[in-house]
Amino acid sequence: NKKGFIFDLDGVIVDTAKYHFLAWRKLANGLGIDFTHEENEQLKGVSRVRSLEKILEWGGKTLSQDEFTSLMAKKNEEYLSYISTMDASEILPHVSKVLEFLEEKHQAVALGSASKNARPILEKVSLLEKFNAIVDGNDVSKAKPDPEVFLIGAKLLNMQPQDCIVFEDSVAGVKAANTANMISIGIGEKDVLHEADYVFKDFTEMSQEFVEAIISNKVT
Numbered sequence: 001n002k003k004g005f006i007f008d009l010d011g012v013i014v015d016t017a018k019y020h021f022l023a024w025r026k027l028a029n030g031l032g033i034d035f036t037h038e039e040n041e042q043l044k045g046v047s048r049v050r051s052l053e054k055i056l057e058w059g060g061k062t063l064s065q066d067e068f069t070s071l072m073a074k075k076n077e078e079y080l081s082y083i084s085t086m087d088a089s090e091i092l093p094h095v096s097k098v099l100e101f102l103e104e105k106h107q108a109v110a111l112g113s114a115s116k117n118a119r120p121i122l123e124k125v126s127l128l129e130k131f132n133a134i135v136d137g138n139d140v141s142k143a144k145p146d147p148e149v150f151l152i153g154a155k156l157l158n159m160q161p162q163d164c165i166v167f168e169d170s171v172a173g174v175k176a177a178n179t180a181n182m183i184s185i186g187i188g189e190k191d192v193l194h195e196a197d198y199v200f201k202d203f204t205e206m207s208q209e210f211v212e213a214i215i216s217n218k219v220t
């Protein structure tokens, strides 16, 4: 049996969600806007453009197109400075183990990220060659919660959506996976990711038996 396993990047493979948060908060504070951790959940998995739009909405601010573009560039510069020192030690617990297990079982594995920085990050943590296909923010026209990113992933893996499993840490990403008709597995808090088919706090909580059951159709 062969399934398609599609991994989100930020917050699933590496903990870059904290760097996005720090960079956005710095930028927002510079505009006199603050946002809560709860609001930050709404930025996870969401594109760069949409994230800035949301922050401006929360602060009741409007900007010219030029200012908007320059702030996006500023945020990315700040973010890049955080990720410039990343290495394999920032891979989240048991991620490498899960990827190795899937390889052993000859499963199809893809990345499905909203980030335009996905490839350089995977290179930095030496995981690029673990993926049979990579879909990132440069490949999609519609951001999560639109299912486009995962549907392209399934296509590149030559798998039907219903034979795909998505690992996601964001509400938007779980919605995208559900809309794509894939099995959604939330990585994080149950109360935040309650729309997911299954939720694990992290990959250390997900047993090999569970993955085997998915592969052999005992979990749907």
Ligand code: G16
Residues within 6 Å of the ligand: 008, 009, 010, 011, 017, 020, 043, 044, 045, 046, 047, 048, 051, 076, 112, 113, 114, 115, 116, 117, 118, 137, 170, 173
């Ligand atoms: C990620 C993050 C989002 C971020 C988006 C765009 O997606 O979760 O917070 O805004 O990518 O990233 P960038 O500014 O690097 O293009 P994912 O889908 O990997 O969680």
Ligand code: MG
Residues within 6 Å of the ligand: 008, 009, 010, 011, 012, 044, 045, 168, 169, 170, 173
């Ligand atoms: Mg994510």
